[in-house]
Amino acid sequence: MEKVVALLLNLGVNLILVSGLVREEVIQRCCTHHILAVEKVKASVLRAFAKATGAVPVTYTTQLSRHCVGVGVQAEIWRDLSSYDGKPLITVNISTVENSELVTxxxxxxxxxxxxxxxxxxxxxxxxxxxxxxxxxxxxGAGVTEMLCVHHLQREAEKHVKHHRERDSAANPYRGEVLNLIADGLLDYISTVMVNTGRFSKVKAMTAARQQLQNNNESLDAKFSQLSLEGEEEDSGVSLLIKSSKAPAVKIYDNLSVKQEAWRKALDLVVLVLQTDAEVITGH
Incomplete structure (x- = not known):
């Protein structure tokens, strides 16, 4: 880095245009010597600057020489925008002095x-x-189908608990608990998708999902009255198809294959974790 900075200073360079990325250490070192390094410059922009200033693009810094450096470019601070959002943001104006081929x-x-x-x-x-x-x-789409699934899972869990208490049966004593855990896992899946958008924290996403589920519990059945889950016999087994004679009035829709693939990947991950956990515990 010392050799590169010394070479730039000897050539009198104060502006570097790079088509790729520039390491943060290089940018900071150049700034201390009043050299502006601009990264992610398109090839067309590089060609335009080379044509307007007489510069010659190089691949490596060791190829720099006097005839590679262009002239006639002026870089100056145009405006300080730090006060708008509280973050340091400087607007830089790069323009050509004598050549009018380049727009500022x-x-x-x-x-x-x-x-x-x-x-x-x-x-x-x-x-x-x-x-x-x-x-x-x-x-x-937009998590509505997942909310419908959570709603049905919780309702089935409540029915099982009530049925178990009335009959005091020992058959499937943990069925209600398993259904509730599946519903909680699906809620966690929804909140994770919300977190991945970058607009929610984990706590806010889970709170919003539970609040949405609580507000829509009464209207979900009516809202999806046209949706029916039907079994279709095939040679390989039974495939589940969701059909609708009249689609619900929502603005966002998901393709069935895309939704199933997302669920399948999530389920594969859960099964992998459970399998690994079982192997660690049992040794088999």
Whole structure:
């Protein structure tokens, strides 16, 4: 690093454009010598700067020489935006002095190109539609289907506990407890998905999920009255299909195959943990 900094100072470089990433230590060392290092620069931008300033792009710092350094670029602090969100944020203005081929560049924060974002949203919608047409089935999304499952599990657990107390039967004494544990596991799955969005903490996500379940307990049955769980006999066994003559009025839907795959992966992980735990305890 010392050799690179010494070479940059000898060449009089005060701006470095890099197509890849720059280590934090290098950025800090360059800043102490008033050298601005800009990372994640697109190849088209590099070519435009090279054409406007006469610079020559290099792959390694050992290739730097006098004829590689461009001239006519001015970098200065344009505005301090730290007061807006309490975080240090400096906006830098990079412009060419004599050449008018380049439009002034202002670096403030990482933003996604609008055109690329629109294209990504379009293809995401197209793929969802493609899978929906293949599945020929849709499930209510945004955690609604999982909430319905939790609701049914808790209700079945309550029925079992009540039935067990009335008849005082010893058959399946832990069935209600197992059903409640499955419901709690599914709630934890929902809260984990919420945490992975980056908008909730674990406690807030679990609280929101339980509150949503409590508020919707009375309306869930009516809301999903059109949904029916049917068994279809096949050569390989029984497959469960959820069909609906009239879809519930929710704004978000999930493809059946995508939802089943997410559940399958979660179940595989649980079974793997249980299997490992059993092997550690029993030794077999």
């Amino acid at each position: 560049v202002i670096l403030s924060s990482c933003v996604h190109g609008k055109l690329q974002a629109m294209e990504d949203r379009f293809w995401a919608c197209a793929y969802r539609l493609h899978h929906m047409l293949e599945d020929k089935a849709l499930l209510p």
